[in-house]
Amino acid sequence: MARRGEFQLIAEAFAPLAKGDPLAFGLGDDVALVAPRPGEHLVATNDAMVRGVHFFRDGDPGDVGRKLLRVNLSDLACKGAEPLAYLLTVALPPDLTDGWLDAFAAGLGDDQKRYGIHLIGGDTTKSELDLVLSVTMLGSAPAETLLRRNGAKVGDRIYVSGTIGDARLGFLLARGKLPEASTEDAQFLRGRLDRPSPRLKLGRRLRGIANSAMDVSDGLLADLGHICEQSQVGAELSLAAVPFSDAARRVIHVHEEEQKSIITFGDDYEILFTAPPDKGSVIAAIGDELGVPLTVIGTIVSGGPVTVRDASGAVVPFAQAGYTHF
C-alpha cells in the first residue's frame, strides 16, 4: 500500500515534535543531548506497547500516542522524578496508514504540551505484521530522594492514590461487557483505561516522605508484591479499603466477581507507596492540596509476601497476583 517514505514520515510526523528542544537537533543528527538538572541524576525508563496486546486494533491512534507517553511518565512520577524528553521507536506493519501515524503523532504532540516534554530521537523501521511502539523516557531527579521500591519498613502504612480498577472495568466495557453501566459511567471508565493520569505532582511531593513507591501497572496485588520482594518485607492488604470510583462502585455492585479481578488487572497508573504512621497528617495534607485521594489500604509486616483480607478479617485467596505477558 502507499505510504510516505521513511524520511518523509520522520520529517512530517515526527520532526515537528522535536522542535521545542534545541538539543534534539531537529532529529537531524545521530544522537540528542540531555542534561539532568544541576546536582541531579538522569532517570531513564522504557515501556513498549504492541497492537493487540496493549491496545485495541481499532483504538483511537491519538489515545494510543497519549497512553504510550503516560505509562512512561507514570514510571517517572512514582519515583518523584521530573520528565525531560523521550525517544520513540516504531516498527510499522504494511497495513498501517499515513492517517493513523498522523493522528498518533498528534496525540503525542498534545501530551508533549501537557507535560512539558519533547521528542529527541528514536528509530523508524518496518515490521511484517506487528505494530510495536516503544518509548524511552528521560527525566531528572536527586539520587538521594529517589522513591525506590526497596525502602518499605515494617510498620509502614500502605497507601494508594486515586482509585483502583477503573481501567479493568473500562476494558470489559470496551469488550462489550457490563451492558447495564450508564453512559456516563462507561465514558468515565473508558477514559481511565485510555487516558491514564500520571501522578507527577504527587510523586515529587512524596520525596523524603514515602519510604517506598511504585506505580500500579501490573496490578495492585502484584505491584505490592514487588515492593515486598525488593524490601524483604510482607504486607497485609485490606480488600475493603481499596478505593473505588463511584462509577466502579456502581458497576461492582452489580458484578461482585469483579472486585477480585480488579486488584490483579493493573493499568491503573496510580502511585502505590508506603510511609511511617507519623507521616499520616502530612500525607493527608498533600492529598487535600492536590485534590488526589490518598487511601491507606494496609500495613507492611515482617515475613511472608502479601496477605489479602476481607472486611471480616478472613484471608482472600488469589490464584494469580497480576498481569503477565507470557
Add this chain to the structure above:
Amino acid sequence: MARRGEFQLIAEAFAPLAKGDPLAFGLGDDVALVAPRPGEHLVATNDAMVRGVHFFRDGDPGDVGRKLLRVNLSDLACKGAEPLAYLLTVALPPDLTDGWLDAFAAGLGDDQKRYGIHLIGGDTTKSELDLVLSVTMLGSAPAETLLRRNGAKVGDRIYVSGTIGDARLGFLLARGKLPEASTEDAQFLRGRLDRPSPRLKLGRRLRGIANSAMDVSDGLLADLGHICEQSQVGAELSLAAVPFSDAARRVIHVHEEEQKSIITFGDDYEILFTAPPDKGSVIAAIGDELGVPLTVIGTIVSGGPVTVRDASGAVVPFAQAGYTHF
C-alpha cells in the same frame, strides 16, 4: 509453546546483565539512574532491529545481540561520545525459544564487557509474529565538541575510516551469491556484516579536529547527503578513492557491478567525517596511531548535493542514494 514466564526470563536472561551498575537497581525498580561525566551532557540514541528486516531469520542470536549494541555504539562513536549504559526493549513472537533468548543475552553480555557498558532497564512484551529488538544507548560527551552533522565547511576534505562495502558483500554471500569468493574472504566479509566495529576511540580523537561527522549506516552516498543537507553544502566524491578491503577488492574485480551498489548499501559503521585541509597531518597521525585507515574520498563544495565522479572525472549517475525501509 513452552517458554519461561516474563519475570523468570528477565531474572535469568536480562537481570545478570545489569549487575555491574548499582544505579541500574538490578532491573528491580521502575527506573534506573545515569549520570553524565562532570561538565558533560548525556547523549542518547536509539536503533531497533527487526527479524527478517535487519537480520536473518536463522542468524546467530549471539551475533544479533552484539550487532544490536554495536549499531547503537556506532552512533555514539561518530559523535565522539563515551558509552555508559543501555535500555533494551524486546517484543517476542510465540515461536521464539528460551535457547534463542539465552544465546542473544550471552552476546549482549560479551559486548558489555568489551565496551564497558551495562543494561539498566527496558521492557519485555509479546508480539504476534515479529521479533523487534530495540536499544536506547546512553553516553556522555562535552556538548561543545560533539561531532555534529551540520558543521561541514566548503573546502573540507571528506574522510572515511576503515573500508566500505564489506557488509554489502557479506550480505550477498549470506544470500548464496558470489560463489567464487574464497573461504577466507567470505568469512571476513560475513564478519564485517555480522560484527561491525564501532569506532569509539577514533570518534573521541576527532573531537575538535573534524568539522562534521556521522556513521555510515544508510549507505556512504546517502549519509554524505545527510551531512551536506544539514550543513547546507555540497560534495564531490571520488568513486576511485573509496577504500575497499583486500577481500572486497578481489570480489569486486570479479563483480564490477557491485562497485556502485557498495556505496549505497550501508551497514558499514565506519565514521564519515570532514575536516579542513590543514588538519591533514594530525588526522594521518591519529590513523597511524589507532591502526585505522583514514582515507580522503572527496571535498566539500558549495551548492548542489553530492556529485560522484569516476577515475576519469566523469559523473557517475545514481538512481537511489541509500537504503530506506519503505
